[in-house]
Amino acid sequence: MSDPQKPDISTVSSPRRRTLSPETFDHETVIGRTPTTVVHKVTVGDTNDPIAVKQPATHGTLSRDIFDSFRHEGKRWSQLTDHPHIVGVVDWGESPLPWLHHDVDVPWVAMEYMDGGDLNEYVGNISLEATYWVAEQLADAVWYAHHDGGGLIHHDLKPENILFRKTPGEQWDVPKIADWELAQTILNHSDSVGVTTPQYIAPEQAHNESTDQLTDQFQLGIVLYELFTGAHPFIDDPESTLEAAVISGILQNEPAPPSELRSILSPNLDDILLRMLAKNPSDRYEAMLQVRNDLGRILRESNPSTDQNKNQTESNVKQSNIEIEDQSPESADTTCLEMSDQELKSENSISISNGTVVSVSGRGGSALIRTELANDGTFYLSNIEQDIKFGQDVLLCYEVDDPSAGDIIEVQPVKDDEGSLKIDNGHTFEKGVVVDVTDSGRASIKTGIANDGVFHLSDIESDLQSGETVVLRYEGANPTASDVTEIIPITEFDV
Structure with missing residues (x-):
């Protein structure tokens, strides 16, 4: 990846959070519209920097649900604005908006103004190298939301919700994920959440089943498949296909490997996207971190001269750099369960450290565990054979001096007589x-x-x-x- 093309993320950083007074909004134009919302470009007071303000499409008599929805979106979205590939929220509130010419309170969310269009405009119009880079950054942003951003699931990933900021010269424009209206926390993943666009619906959403972070993975898989191939993975012409037929196609059809549609694509990309698009969530990647790492690996392998350290995610937030490695039961050392703490410290060079279970996915024995061993404070571990629960203290067994997630050989629950959660x-x-x-x-x-x-x-x-x-x-x-x-x-x- 050549330096002149690699964007300087600091030049398109999100605006800072601050309190806004809508009476100072200077309305310029409407820049977006859906059946439920309208987005305006405005400037504030004497500043020249534009922001975008989102409001309900209907502003006459508004239900309590609409006010609650905007409050929910502003609160959830604001948890994510430290990431360079998530559109920043400036403020949100409920007050009269000057362009509506009445004194009725209306809910609104003010956000970063994105001047580069949405992802649809970039499909087929950027280099393959830039495409891999965009895909890696989007995967990183979704992982951040799931992991460090309060455990948020987007639920509505689609090209229209991936916007770009323009950059100077020949630098690549910078993608950022917007519209966290349907976002829910991972802890609330048992509730089914719908999606506004049928052609990006995940099978579990179509079946009205529970959703979790793997739902975002499937939706992003469709988005990236279109970004790399220009085609929808399940439907030949989704724009002119009836909604029921689109959903039926997603549930019944199998995607062709991307490299069959575009021979320049790496076969490794086939493996990534087809795994993301598995109809059974348990067949997908366990975490978006793995998707990000695999996409980044293709980019670096395609350009060996690239400095790998410099090609890590552009995130200016503290994130995990660990590689997740699957451990088979045969390769896992079970001595941790059979020894006392003193024996663990002295025999076979096995060390132990404390951790606390942050969340349990329920798929394949996977969990997020907070521990001081992790550079960013948390390990994502898979194939955990022990029965662990949210909030439970655990012991992590490892054999190296500075372990990553792949070096953990056993997770042992710390039983408490009262079974309470100590955190x-x-x-x-x-x-x-x-x-x-x-x-x-x-x-x-x-x-x-x-x-x-x-x-x-x-x-x-x-x-x-x-x-x-x-x-x-x-x-x-x-x-x-x-x-x-x-x-x-x-x-x-x-x-």
Whole structure:
């Protein structure tokens, strides 16, 4: 990858977060429209830098759901704006907008103005080298959202939601992922979330089944297949095909290897994209980190003179540089489970370190585990044979001085007599289920730490609903209701 073409990411960094007053918006033009939203190009006050402002398409009588949706989008999206390939959010709010000429509050999200068009305009119009680079950066951005950005799943990846910032000279334009309207946390992945564009729907969405980070992987697989080949992987002409036929094609048809459509493409790319597009989620990559690494490997192998260190992701945020390696049960050393801590430290050069389970995917024994061993604080591990749970303390066994994820030979749960979740410097947590909610911030919560099975709690600040799973933060070894210091909906729980 030649230096004159490689973009300087700092020249297209996202604008900083700041509080905006809509009365200072100077409206220029409408730059985007969907059935539900309108996006405007505006400038703020005396500044010359434009921003984009998104509002509901209908602004007469707005339902509470619309206001909630915009609040949700602004809050979720703002968790991701440190990544150079995610469109930055500047601010969001609810207030009258000057171009509507009325005093009714309207929800809005102000974001980075993208002047380079969307991904559709780049298909077939950039070099193969640039195409590989764009694909790698998009995979990195999605991995960041899943891993470091609060565990967010986009749910609606498509070319129209991948926008570009123009760069000077011959440098490649910079892609950034936009529109996190449908984003949900990984902890909330059991809920099914739809998609607005049928031709990018994942099979689990079409079947109205639960979605998770592997849903994003399938959608990005369609996007990248089109980027490399100019064709949809499942449908010959999706734009003129009826919606039902598009969905049927995605569910029933098998994609041709990309190199059959474009012989210049590497056969290794076939393996990547076809694995991303597996109809069964368990047949896809376990994490987008693996997709990013494999795409980057093709780019570097196609240009051996490239400095590999410089070709790591352009991210200016702290991210994992580990390689995930599959470990078969035959190759895994099981001595960790059979030894005491002292024996582990002295025999066979096996060392141990503590970790905490951040999330469990439920597919192939995979989990995110927070540990000081990891450069970025977290390992993604696969083929874990032990039964581990969210929030559980574990021991990680390894044999080298500076292990990566692939060097972990065993994950051993640390059993706690009370089965509680111990996280973050002694804070103690326990799950519960809301039995009943009354006015004035009171609720009855069924939990294993209550002697009679239920805590009756007051002064609850969270908005709870009956049947909702929550996490109770408490103090002391044998807590009563008064020892509970915080109640957190499981969907908002951040370990």
